[in-house]
Amino acid sequence: MNDTLLRALLCQPTDYTPVWLMRQAGRYLPEYNATRLRAGSFLALAKTPALATEVTLQPLERFPLDAAILFSDILTVPDAMGLGLYFSEGEGPRFERPLRDEAAVRSLAVPDPARELRYVLDAVREIRRALAGRVPLIGFSGSPFTLACYMIEGSGSDDWRTVKKMRREQPALLHRILETNALAVTAYLNAQIEAGAQVVMLFDTWGGSLAFNDYEAFSLAYLRKVLSGLAKERDGARVPNIVFTKGGAPWLAAIVASGFDAVGLDWQTDPRQARALAAGRVALQGNLDPAALFSAPGLVRAAAREVLDAFGAAPGHVFNLGHGIVPGTPPDSVAALVDEVRTYSRRIRDNATRVS
Amino acid sequence: MNDTLLRALLCQPTDYTPVWLMRQAGRYLPEYNATRLRAGSFLALAKTPALATEVTLQPLERFPLDAAILFSDILTVPDAMGLGLYFSEGEGPRFERPLRDEAAVRSLAVPDPARELRYVLDAVREIRRALAGRVPLIGFSGSPFTLACYMIEGSGSDDWRTVKKMRREQPALLHRILETNALAVTAYLNAQIEAGAQVVMLFDTWGGSLAFNDYEAFSLAYLRKVLSGLAKERDGARVPNIVFTKGGAPWLAAIVASGFDAVGLDWQTDPRQARALAAGRVALQGNLDPAALFSAPGLVRAAAREVLDAFGAAPGHVFNLGHGIVPGTPPDSVAALVDEVRTYSRRIRDNATRVS
Numbered sequence: 001m002n003d004t005l006l007r008a009l010l011c012q013p014t015d016y017t018p019v020w021l022m023r024q025a026g027r028y029l030p031e032y033n034a035t036r037l038r039a040g041s042f043l044a045l046a047k048t049p050a051l052a053t054e055v056t057l058q059p060l061e062r063f064p065l066d067a068a069i070l071f072s073d074i075l076t077v078p079d080a081m082g083l084g085l086y087f088s089e090g091e092g093p094r095f096e097r098p099l100r101d102e103a104a105v106r107s108l109a110v111p112d113p114a115r116e117l118r119y120v121l122d123a124v125r126e127i128r129r130a131l132a133g134r135v136p137l138i139g140f141s142g143s144p145f146t147l148a149c150y151m152i153e154g155s156g157s158d159d160w161r162t163v164k165k166m167r168r169e170q171p172a173l174l175h176r177i178l179e180t181n182a183l184a185v186t187a188y189l190n191a192q193i194e195a196g197a198q199v200v201m202l203f204d205t206w207g208g209s210l211a212f213n214d215y216e217a218f219s220l221a222y223l224r225k226v227l228s229g230l231a232k233e234r235d236g237a238r239v240p241n242i243v244f245t246k247g248g249a250p251w252l253a254a255i256v257a258s259g260f261d262a263v264g265l266d267w268q269t270d271p272r273q274a275r276a277l278a279a280g281r282v283a284l285q286g287n288l289d290p291a292a293l294f295s296a297p298g299l300v301r302a303a304a305r306e307v308l309d310a311f312g313a314a315p316g317h318v319f320n321l322g323h324g325i326v327p328g329t330p331p332d333s334v335a336a337l338v339d340e341v342r343t344y345s346r347r348i349r350d351n352a353t354r355v356s
Numbered sequence: 357m358n359d360t361l362l363r364a365l366l367c368q369p370t371d372y373t374p375v376w377l378m379r380q381a382g383r384y385l386p387e388y389n390a391t392r393l394r395a396g397s398f399l400a401l402a403k404t405p406a407l408a409t410e411v412t413l414q415p416l417e418r419f420p421l422d423a424a425i426l427f428s429d430i431l432t433v434p435d436a437m438g439l440g441l442y443f444s445e446g447e448g449p450r451f452e453r454p455l456r457d458e459a460a461v462r463s464l465a466v467p468d469p470a471r472e473l474r475y476v477l478d479a480v481r482e483i484r485r486a487l488a489g490r491v492p493l494i495g496f497s498g499s500p501f502t503l504a505c506y507m508i509e510g511s512g513s514d515d516w517r518t519v520k521k522m523r524r525e526q527p528a529l530l531h532r533i534l535e536t537n538a539l540a541v542t543a544y545l546n547a548q549i550e551a552g553a554q555v556v557m558l559f560d561t562w563g564g565s566l567a568f569n570d571y572e573a574f575s576l577a578y579l580r581k582v583l584s585g586l587a588k589e590r591d592g593a594r595v596p597n598i599v600f601t602k603g604g605a606p607w608l609a610a611i612v613a614s615g616f617d618a619v620g621l622d623w624q625t626d627p628r629q630a631r632a633l634a635a636g637r638v639a640l641q642g643n644l645d646p647a648a649l650f651s652a653p654g655l656v657r658a659a660a661r662e663v664l665d666a667f668g669a670a671p672g673h674v675f676n677l678g679h680g681i682v683p684g685t686p687p688d689s690v691a692a693l694v695d696e697v698r699t700y701s702r703r704i705r706d707n708a709t710r711v712s
Contacts, residue, residue: 159682161650168651168659211645211678212626213662250605250624268606270568289567294517295524303524306569322567326515 001133005066009199009240009262009283011316017308017345018066019338020138023324024059025071029331031058042087046073049122056127060135062331063338066318067135067199068127070192072120074142074203077184078151080116081108091155098154105173110184113191120188121195128196139197141188143204143245144181144222151177160209167218174218182222186229193231193239201242201264202226208247215251224258242285246323256282267322271310283316288337290321293329297336304340313352319345357489361422365555365596365618365639367672373664373701374422375694376494379680380415381427385687387414398443402429405478412483416491418687419694423491423555424483426548428476430498430559433540434507436472437464447511454510461529466540469547476544477551484552495553497544499560499601500537500578507533516565523574530574538578542585549587549595557598557620558582564603571607580614598641602679612638623678627666639672644693646677649685653692660696669708675701 004018026032035055039045046052056071075093079085084096099105111117127137150156152163152174166174189200207219223243233239244264248255256263256277265274265286274284292303304319311317319341325334360374382388391411395401402408412427431449435441440452455461467473483493506512508519508530522530545556563575579599589595600620604611612619612633621630621642630640648659660675667673675697681690 159647161647161682161684164645164647165650168648168655208624211623211648212643213666215624247603247624250626267567268564268571268603270606287568289520291515291517291520292524292567294521299524310569326517328517 002066002135005136005318006198006238006240008316008318009242009285010238011280011283013315015346016342016349017311017317017319019319019341020065020067020069021059021321021325021334021337022069024063024065024069024334025055026325027327028325028329028334029058029062043073043085046071046076047119049119049126052119052123053126053130056123057130059334060131063335064342065135065338067138068131069138069201070120070124070127070140070197072123072140074140074146074205075150076117076120077111077141077181077188078147080111080113081151081184083151093150094155095150099151099177102170102173105176105180108177108180110180110187113188117188117191121191124192124195124197136198137196138199138201138242139189139192140201140203141185141192143202143207143219143243144178144185144226145210145219146204146206147181147185148174148177149206149209151181160206167214178218178222179225182225183229186226189226190229190231193234197239198237199240199242200230201244202260204243204245204248207245212250215245215248216254219245220251220254220258223260227259240283244285253277262316262318264320265322269322271307271317272312275312275314278316280314280316283318284311285318285320287320287322290323290326290329293321293325293333293337295333297332300333300336301340301344304337305344308341308345308348313345313348358422358491361492361674362554362594362596364672364674365598365641366594367636367639369671371702372698372705373667373673373675375675375697376421376423376425377415377677377681377690377693378425380419380421380425380690381411382681383683384681384685384690385414385418399429399441402427402432403475405475405482408475408479409482409486412479413486415690416487419691420698421491421694423494424487425494425557426476426480426483426496426553428479428496430496430561431503431506432473432476433467433497433537433544434503436467436469437507437540439507449506450511451506455507455533458526458529461532461536464533464536466536466543469544473544473547477547480548480551480553492554493552494555494557494598495545495548496557496559497541497548499558499563499575499599500534500541500582501566501575502560502562503537503541504530504533505562505565507537516562523570534574534578535581538581539585542582545582546585546587549590553595554593555596555598556586557600558616560599560601560604563601568606571601571604572610575601576607576610576614579616583615596639598639600641609633618672618674620676621678625678627663627673628668631668631670634672636670636672639674640667641674641676643676643678646679646682646685649677649681649689649693651689653688656689656692657696657700660693661700664697664701664704669701669704 240261242262243260249269262283267289596617598618599616605625618639623645
């Protein structure tokens, strides 16, 4: 197997910088749109293991990526808790029964992944079989706080006012939700590992909306709680874990020190500063601005080189975007990006070796 | 005159922490909505000095704020350049003629504020008369980069893909727009100072969308250019200046070192870290999460105390939100906030004096 990603996530030397892209299976690919059309809806796609497997593998047919990432939704866990996930056309995810009172929170139970999230585990197993050892499979979950955002608000939000009202007016209730989510996410990720996920990643998409004095208590503390319960290996092989807080740059030092094997960086974060904090002990993943992919391929290559130069040639870098690929991104840009990361990162490693 | 704000912006001692709020005149106030209805549209309101004066003063009638801020739009300058600002119902600002090619950029001219932006200067003069020395008046402008975002994209955007395409494919063209904007913003702010603005603030609302290696070159460099041309006093009185980059926490050290008298902070930024960087030489403004105002008044007071405690009792803090007041905010929350800042900041100053 191509184990470049696994080695980089553990800060071991690699011949080149491994690359995968958040939302590498998605709407910018015509073949994805065709499969989705066939599925009837995004949720049907995510809930049908054969189709989830098909779209997970699509980007690997086009680009020599170093990892596959499970195709799924970040809100599968609260859906399994009975909140009723749905998508209304042109809008983001919504819940039919958002958490609005103590009774709803008290009745919240940690789902049994083998039962309520079996379709995800089936997809993991089917993807592993289809990958046949080409590249590792990354499993993932939304973070306890990010799940809580949608569970309380009932939908996406510009300001998460309902969540933040609960944080002030009923902090114990919010902590109880986060506690339940942490247990549910831990069980969910461990079940993915058991089913075959070789890396797991926590997406803390909305942690960056918290105030300076709330991020630690309401997001990072529960990320650490998940980490403490996570399986660190399976069948003797290490299963590296990654945490990514979008907008987390103000708390970078705390995130890097939180104990995860690797930290995802958005495109505002300076890789040189992150490298200094990580001190060769924590791997870093990122961090090209997804909007850079709207330029001509030659300029995409230049943008990739800027990011690679900023991270440098030392071990412990996984190339990625600073957030997911945006719909409308030209697939040719992605091809140029992946090729340039491969070629140029080999070159800077060779140069570094020659100098030393 | 109540000069508490002016003194705090120059890091001079004050009896309490002055407070004003971004968008303090706005849709959360029923009297504002009544005036806007009378005006017929947001732009008519902004372009009619008598009405702009009326809404500028409305929050001061309700709350003992330490400053008034000119009611206007951040996009008046590109509108004066002939791009055709308009608002479509339920959406943000748009331009009829966004900048899409070299010819459009080459024909871009720096407006003469006395002619094309006279309605703003008339409003400044009328507001000063109406204030009759109660509190200082803050003038403002969008930053060169933030104006360029809307001028190029033609509207708001989640990813500013057109701006970022130009940054890669035609960087000289983008620099030319920013150069023109810097000259226009400098002339505009100096004209506001000449008309009576006693403080000026630059809103770099979208600088935080730039990548780690682009913020300096495409936003901060032009903010400094504006600063270098700004009038620093009028009639012997210092006119303090404030810069605010939303999402600027990753580059806080550079922003604090940029030479502005004061730096606005969003709610993700840790005031203690900012205080250390500012070292008593640069004032700081902020930084309560606007969503905290959706809680009951007693909890709003607690939230205000947390922010005041984080900034501490040393001179050089102006209390504000970390971004504008959100529509739907209860005016009672704002009343509680302003009262608590006044009372509690007096108390922590008294305690600090007693201890020292």
